[in-house]
Amino acid sequence: MKLVSVKAIENQETISIPVMTLDGRVLLPAGARITERLVERLCAHGIFSVYIHDDFYKDVEGVAVLDDNTKLLAMNTISKAYKLADADKLLDEYEIKNAVKEIIRAVRASMGMPIILFNNIAVTDQRWIHAINVCVISVVLALFKGYMPDVLEDIAVGAFLHDIKLKGFRSDYNSEHVDTSLEYLRKHHGFGARITMTVYGHHERNDGSGFPRKVKDKDIYEGAKIVAVADEYDNLAAGYMGQDSVQSYIAHEMINMKSTVQLDKEIVQIFNENIATYPTGVGVTLNNGESGVVVAQNSKLPTRPVVRVKTADNQKREYNLASELTLFIESVDI
DSSP: OEEEEGGGOOTTOBBSSOEEOTTSOEEEOTTOBOOHHHHHHHHHTTOOEEEEOOGGGTTOOOOOSSOHHHHHHHHHHHHHHHHHHHTTOOOOHHHHHHHHHHHHHHHHHHTTSOBOOOOOBOOSOHHHHHHHHHHHHHHHHHHHHTOOHHHHHHHHHHHHTTTTTOOOTTTSOSHHHHHHHHHHHTTOTTOOHHHHHHHHHTTOOTTSOSSSSOOOGGGSOHHHHHHHHHHHHHHHHHTTTSSOOOOHHHHHHHHHHTBTTTBOHHHHHHHHHHBOSSOTTBEEEETTSOEEEEEEOOTTOTTSOEEEEEOTTSOEEEEETTTOTTOOEEEEOO
16 A cells, blocks of 8 residues: 555545544545545545555555554543543543553554654544654654653653643644643642643754743753654644655754754754654665655664665565665655
């Protein structure tokens, strides 16, 4: 199968991974043919890319880090949390921590290869997808930092709830939502200092250019530094900060540009080694002019995946960029 942008999908192509609703029902089954009307419907529900059937890449599996059951649990939990927070009602702390534990379990099971984020659940609020993506990335980074389980869980909960009082990405992206999130979470007896420090400090930057306190480097709680990298990446990739979204490899480059000056250098290095730069299934063009699809990842080398191309006689040729050192990906077709 091949990963394509919903807006670029051709009429009547068939999807390979079903699209589901929050209650677990199948909205679009595998094999469903895409029409112009369905494209509009998918975009309206937060589905911006899909895996489609392609005989040449039928053996390619674009496996996301979260299985469908974990994804549904996390999405339902965060959607309920935001609705309660919007109404200024208390969260169910047990439900939040249970969902986060399941995310940690799923991430642990996927460790070893670059992590791929992919959403196939129709939603009405982009804050829910963002919360889960930031939590997943933060768990990956925290695992490699080697925290004890209780610290890891608190950082993950902080990541899950980092924008809990954010009303909207374009209208409310300032220090106010950090203050209100801190005030709100302090009403919950089960959310301790590590969680609140992670939430309150995730917009601080090493050079003091962040908010709300404009503290620097060692004065920023490390859990907040972890969430800062995850949050920055997902904001860039999805266009949540009032600007157009950028492709994942460009978001990676922008994260690295901010390393040391604004973002923690060691955490960014862990990010570089463990978050997929080019998702499996995505179409790419190599610097030798050949076009193909990423069919596999290489451990610790997210920028050097395996790419399959179709030769002039319709045969398969695969380049493992980990060993083909003169080749690199020049552009991404999504």
